[in-house]
Amino acid sequence: MTEVTILGGGVAGLSAAQELAERGFEVTVYERNRRFGGKARSFPGPGIDDGTSLPAEHGFRFFPGFYRHVIDTMERTPVESGPDASRSVADNLVPTTQMLQAVTEGTSRVMTTERPRTIEEWRDRLASIFGGGQVPPDESAFFVDRLLVLLTSCQQRFDEEYEQMPWWEFVNADAMSSAYQKYLAYGVTQSLVAMRPEVSSTRTIGRIYLQMMRGLFDDSVHADRLLNGPTNDAWIDPWVDYLEDLGVTLVPETTATALECENGRATGVRLRRDGADERVESDYYVAAVPVEVMRELTTAELESAAPSLRDLERIDTAWMNGVQFYLTRDVSTVEGHGIYYDSPWALTSISQRQFWEEFDRYDGDGAVGGVLSVIVSEWDRPGIVYGKPARECTPTELATEVWEQLKAHLNHKRTRGGHKTSVLEDENLLEWFVDPALSYDEDAGVLSNAEPLLINTVDTLQYRPPADVEIPNLVIAADYVRTHTDLASMESANEAARRAVNAILRREDHAASRCRLWEFEYPNLFEPARRHDEFQWELNLPHPGTAAPILWEGYRRAIRDPLTGIEAVTRMFSRRD
Known part of the structure; x- marks a missing residue:
């Protein structure tokens, strides 16, 4: 053998x-490590009075609709042998129904992640995705044009042209309002996958952006799913048991x-x-x-x-690590992810109790009413409490800063759509726990991270x-x-x-069959345009949408001075020629 x-x-x-x-x-x-699962594993968190440990992990597990490979593996992994062998760990996935788009100034929004059914729902969905009414309409229209360019671009253009272009440049962020930069240039993608749009490639961010949006409009895929318990309980431990049943030797x-x-x-x-x-x-x-x-x-x-x-x-690589807050009373901020657009540390969160089906297994004998899992994706900007970037904070300062940034978004806020966000109160905080991959060096005054994440920066696919x-x-x-x-x-x-x-x-x-592989799926509606762009690429011609930033600059100038704007566009096209 x-x-x-x-x-x-x-x-x-x-x-x-x-x-x-x-x-x-x-x-x-x-x-x-002692436990299997890598960055996905759970681990014992803080202890409580009865001597047991609360569950903790790097943040939360996120299963968007474009996940195909890992879901297939989960579907082939039984929860346990015996009577429950017919159930797979994929059955432990539960869909979210909402997403919170929280801000400190203005109105926070709750967007449903279920497919729109009425004209009003479609209008609200599009408004939520393209700036929630905060981004000027002309800038939102420009961003839609950018997405259409991606949808109609061939794979060669993604691999070569967009691989060498930062997302920030592709969406023309420097020329846009701060609201455009916050909601669209950074947007959901930066918070959920730790991407920095100024340095990350359009090839990666653009493809992921399209796939995440597909989940919000396509009934055939889930926009987002979560596990119904801590990751090891719901997935990793049954997986390890199954592998041992197959004869795999596992050495921790x-x-x-x-x-x-x-x-x-x-x-x-x-x-x-x-x-x-x-x-x-x-x-x-x-x-x-x-x-x-x-x-x-x-x-x-x-x-x-x-x-x-x-x-x-x-x-x-970059950092994307979590903090768990254990609450005496549950605070269900939203039935899904919370994204905190004004947080300097690019926070996202999940209130776990509503998704963990057997929560009393993890409630510290009744002491814990809720678990708020938060991820920090930006580690180099000053916080609002200590004025230090996250990587220069002690674990206590880190937890305090994250808690205060959450409060700044959630307290005294009401959202559109009739949803009221709950208030975070200091007396409701029972305990906190910082990802143990982070360790603080007292002498250097900085954190180190034993488990950073790959980031797809410009022109690094070749490496x-x-x-x-x-x-x-x-x-x-x-x-x-x-x-x-x-x-x-x-x-x-x-x-x-x-x-x-x-x-x-x-x-x-x-002789065994090969492992199945899936490519990303794009709407068939745009396939003729993608084929056309293949010819454009072979002839060394730009995508027709390449001119949009040039026209935009002329449009902006024309608003201020029509004659100057027309001259500017003429000069720009002359330079291209």
Whole structure:
């Protein structure tokens, strides 16, 4: 039986283990943490009076409609053996129905995530997506034009032209109002996937923006789903049980320290476990570790044998970590995600009790009435309490700052649509817990982060390796691998694992079926235009929508001085020619 060693027991490593074990391979997974699941795992949070620990995790799990690979894996993972074997962990996903768009000045809004049915609902949905009435109508129209350009662009244009263009430039944000920049240039995407529009590629943000919007209009996909309990209870632990039933050997608290390579092949891996070193040999090796770990494992010998690993240092990462607030009384801010547009730290949140079906299992023997899970996506801007960026705060300062930013958005606010936001009161706060991946250095006065996220900055796709690297018995399964998903996420990790397994199957000339892969889906309505743009691209011609920013500048000038505006547009087009 062919032996496969997997380094890393996160979503990618466990996904690869499942695909391989189901096809008859002998699989061993080594994970550095005590619990499996990687960045998706839950862990024991603060203790309470009865001696038990409250559940905690990096923030919250988010399953938008374009997740196909990881959902397929969940559907094939039973909740448990016996009478419940017919249920899969995918049955533990529950849909959200709303999204809170909260601001400190002006009116916050609650947008339904269910498909609009009436003209009024369509009007409200479009208003919510394109600025909630805060963005000038002409600027909203310009942004719609930008989305139409994306919908009608061919894949080659995405891969080459848009890969080299920041999202901020593509949407012409510098020329627009602060409301446009806040709601549309940053918008939902920056908060939910830790993207910085000034440096992140249009290829990545544009594709994700379109997929997220599809979920808000297409009945065939869920706009958003969450787990009905802490991630390990609802997903990871049943997954681990299933893998063990398949014969997978799972080894926690074991760190890979070296990946050996000789004569163009991987020859072994060195591990550290219980304070002792050991060496393991295998037929195949799957590197399912984050990019910052793979950098440490990549030697000159590996780079020589696999040139696609030479540029890992050029791949960027950012922080996206969570804080849990445990409340004595539940505060159900909204039936879904809350997005806090005026928060300097780009906060998003979920009030968990309404989604955790058996909440009394996690309520500290009745002491906890609610759990508010919050994610911080911006770590370099000053906060509102201490005037320091998040990365310079102590854990206590971090939690205090996040709490105050939430209060600034939620307290004394009413939203359109008849929904009242609940008030956060200091006396209602029982306990807080900061992601343990963050540690504070007293001497340096800064936080460090053991688990950052990949971010897709401009023109870095070329530095990301394929799953099928040049070494014949080594494959890569991680979210920095080139995938259709192209985003730091569980979905991308799962897709990368499938690509890695398919590479092993090809090399083995294995008879088993290949792992299924999905591409993003776009409305068929725009397919003729996308085909037309393929001809445009082959003829080295721009997309017809390329002129929009030029016309916009002329339009803006024309408002101030009609003659100057016309002359400006004429000069700009002359320069293009």
